[in-house]
Amino acid sequence: MAEGVGRSLLYPQEVNSIFGVKGIAVTASYGKLAHDTAKIDPAECSAVANPESEQVWEAVDWEALSGLLLQSPEGDNSHFVLEAIFGLSSPAEAQKMMTKSAQEWKFCLGKPFSVTEEGKEPVRESMIDFNPSGDIMTALVTVEGTRYRCQLVRTRLSKYVVDAQACGFDITDQAEKVAELIVGRLKEKSGS
Structure with a gap:
């Protein structure tokens, strides 16, 4: 990845400011894709359930990855934040990933799906909103029976x-x- 690109990720104090809280901290940094062992049903919703997994990116020519996982302490107002930059081989390859992702995310809109971690009960989730617009797409996923929700964003620059x-x-x-x-x-x- 071009020098300094990984430094484009946000610092914890910046993330805390966006959330209007204190206590969100980096719990992990990563430079490779996650090997997802959870069972996603239907499997086509893996792109929504775990967007940084090997299964989601296996057909794409990506060259580098810089990511951070940030979390706040457990409790009524706990937060989970993931931020990542993927360097792909070309702008065309980045656009290919955006097109692929839009199709996969759209498939899951309005469809409940389950995520089952080994030794745990399945968690039922639903994508209740999907908004593709130019080089950015957003989605909102809820965990059934709770107020817990996740906003997913994928965007592209070059x-x-x-x-x-x-x-x-x-x-x-x-x-x-x-x-x-x-x-x-x-x-x-x-310089763009």
Whole structure:
């Protein structure tokens, strides 16, 4: 990945500011895709249930990945935030991923799906909103029977794909704000 691109990710204090809270901290950084062992039913909703998994990105020519997982302490107002930048081989390959993702996300709109981790009860989720618009798409996923929800955002700038996911009980547009700030930094670094 071009020098400094990974530094376009947001710092915890910036994420805390977006959420209007304190205590969200980096719990992991990563440079490779997750090997998802959870069973997703239907499997076609893997792109929504775990957007950074090997299964989702296996047919795409990506070259580099820089990501952070941030979380707040458990409790009534706990938050989970994922932010990632993928460097792809070309702008055309990045657009290919956006087109593929839009089709996969649209498939899951309005369809309940389950996520079953080994040794745990299935969690039923539903994508209740999907909005593709130009080089950005957003989705809202809820966990059935709770107020817990996640906003997913995937956007593109040149040969980069930016992912942001924000989960909690008070989610509105936080993932979109995270993604917008990352893209702004990428533009500064690339001079676009």
